[in-house]
Amino acid sequence: xxxxxxxxxxxxxxxxxxxxxxxxxxxxxxxxxxxxxxxxxxxxxxxxxxxxxxxxxxxxxxxxxxxxxx
Amino acid sequence: xxxxxxxxxxxxxxxxxxxxxxxxxxxxxxxxxxxxxxxxxxxxxxxxxxxxxxxxxxxxxxxxxxxxxxxxxxxxxxxxxxxxxxxxxxxxxxxxxxxxxxxxxxxxxxxxxxxxxxxxxxxxxxxxxxxxxxxxxxxxxxxxxxxxxxxxxxxxxxxxxxxxxxxxxxxxxxxxxxxxxxxxxxxxxxxxxxxxxxxxxxxxxxxxxxxxxxxxxxxxxxxxxxxxxxxxxxxxxxxxxxxxxxxxxxxxxxxxxxxxxxxxxxxxxxxxxxxxxxxxxxxxxxxxxxxxxxxxxxxxxxxxxxxxxxxxxxxxxxxxxxxxxxxxxxxxxxxxxxxxxxxxxxxxxxxxxxxxxxxxxxxxxxxxxxxxxxxxxxxxxxxxxx
Numbered sequence: 001x002x003x004x005x006x007x008x009x010x011x012x013x014x015x016x017x018x019x020x021x022x023x024x025x026x027x028x029x030x031x032x033x034x035x036x037x038x039x040x041x042x043x044x045x046x047x048x049x050x051x052x053x054x055x056x057x058x059x060x061x062x063x064x065x066x067x068x069x070x
Numbered sequence: 071x072x073x074x075x076x077x078x079x080x081x082x083x084x085x086x087x088x089x090x091x092x093x094x095x096x097x098x099x100x101x102x103x104x105x106x107x108x109x110x111x112x113x114x115x116x117x118x119x120x121x122x123x124x125x126x127x128x129x130x131x132x133x134x135x136x137x138x139x140x141x142x143x144x145x146x147x148x149x150x151x152x153x154x155x156x157x158x159x160x161x162x163x164x165x166x167x168x169x170x171x172x173x174x175x176x177x178x179x180x181x182x183x184x185x186x187x188x189x190x191x192x193x194x195x196x197x198x199x200x201x202x203x204x205x206x207x208x209x210x211x212x213x214x215x216x217x218x219x220x221x222x223x224x225x226x227x228x229x230x231x232x233x234x235x236x237x238x239x240x241x242x243x244x245x246x247x248x249x250x251x252x253x254x255x256x257x258x259x260x261x262x263x264x265x266x267x268x269x270x271x272x273x274x275x276x277x278x279x280x281x282x283x284x285x286x287x288x289x290x291x292x293x294x295x296x297x298x299x300x301x302x303x304x305x306x307x308x309x310x311x312x313x314x315x316x317x318x319x320x321x322x323x324x325x326x327x328x329x330x331x332x333x334x335x336x337x338x339x340x341x342x343x344x345x346x347x348x349x350x351x352x353x354x355x356x357x358x359x360x361x362x363x364x365x366x367x368x369x370x371x372x373x374x375x376x377x378x379x380x381x382x383x384x385x386x387x388x389x390x391x392x393x394x395x396x397x398x399x400x401x402x403x404x405x406x407x408x409x410x411x412x413x414x415x416x417x418x419x420x421x422x423x424x425x426x427x428x429x430x431x432x433x434x435x436x437x438x439x440x441x442x443x444x445x446x447x448x449x450x451x452x453x454x455x456x
Contacts, residue, residue, distance in 0.1 A: 034199075035198060035199050036199070037199070038198070038199025038200065039194075039198045039199035040199075041199070042193045042194060042199055042201055043193070045191070045193075046175065046180045046182060046191060046193050048172070049172050049173040049175070049182045049190060049191055050171070050172050050173050050174075050175040050182065051171050051172050052171045052172030052173075053172065056172065063201065068199055068200055068201050068202070069191070069201045069202065070201075070202050070208065
């Protein structure tokens with residue numbers, strides 16, 4: 001298990017949603033293909049939406065540009 | 071044609087000839103279910119009070135007659151009532167009261183809704199990482215909103231959407247209490263309490279409507295509030311209750327009183343009124359405080375009473391406020407054996423619904439007649455559809 005995987009699982013276990021926004025972005029940036037990037041970005045965006053997180057708009061734009069969000 | 075569960079022909083006769091609602095209306099679960107639709111879903115029923123959701127983002131799940139609801143104060147401060155159910159797989163969205171910081175996220179597949187009820191994200195709906203699909207029109211899949219209205223801090227809901235506007239249905243009462251149309255300040259945590267009573271919800275309404283029982287059940291009121299100091303209040307098909315002409319203000323240790331509602335008028339110096347707003351809200355007004363009781367019909371023979379006290383100013387004396395809560399709690403607790411006793415009595419198979427005092431029981435009869443009318447109308451519609 002990579003360090004990022006471990007940190008994601010730990011953030012899920014602690015229900016630390018702000019950390020999940022950051023960690024899923026990190027996962028998206030490190031993804032090897034566009035589908036994996038879209039998957040992780042989606043998770044970052046959903047937790048950002050739930051929290052009203054400052055990254056929400058940026059994540060939405062990123063997904064929209066990739067044709068993955070309205 | 072399906073035979074009606076009960077014969078209501080005697081209920082709507084003049085009070086001197088009428089019988090009360092038959093027993094099944096108090097003890098039969100099929101009847102409870104019929105009344106749910108005929109009386110409670112079709113009217114403006116009380117659900118809660120806005121003091122339950124004071125801040126933006128506050129979200130409180132509630133169950134009303136088995137229906138999961140979510141009361142939420144949206145980002146603009148507007149209070150909304152939604153069905154607490156995701157439009158995807160029907161999952162309950164919010165299980166416990168909490169603050170919604172951004173969006174309401176379904177805990178199952180993470181479909182997200184704004185606090186205004188718009189569906190704002192459908193993650194992976196078109197496959198992993200693809201959050202749109204041509205078959206999903208978010209504009210058509212927002213949370214299902216329940217029609218709601220705020221008056222006297224009570225959140226009133228019309229579940230089936232068929233009732234006339236709240237202001238039309240209750241125009242007479244709104245005008246009657248126009249002098250009390252002032253800001254209401256909830257007394258806070260020491261000004262709310264709950265009573266659970268083992269009776270059908272209607273018995274709590276009926277008991278609240280009338281003053282006939284006061285000298286027997288509330289003897290403490292006799293010293294200053296005698297039967298002859300009370301008057302009936304009745305508005306056909308809308309509300310009924312009682313008024314007193316000898317209201318005395320609570321006094322603190324140094325003789326101080328609560329502030330009056332501004333410009334409330336001399337008429338209310340020693341007057342107070344207690345009205346059952348059909349179907350399930352009991353209101354009281356006095357020159358210096360008010361209360362609202364929202365009856366939650368939990369089942370055929372169980373009701374929860376949520377009682378809230380309000381004042382004319384945001385700040386009030388702590389000891390006096392606590393004393394006022396205690397005073398009202400005692401009065402309402404004195405009524406419990408009555409409503410629970412009537413509930414037990416309704417299991418007597420030969421009880422015919424009861425005879426009313428033509429002089430003293432007309433507010434109660436008014437409520438029975440309204441319920442009967444709602445049920446007859448519901449049955450007529452159902453029959454026409456067959």
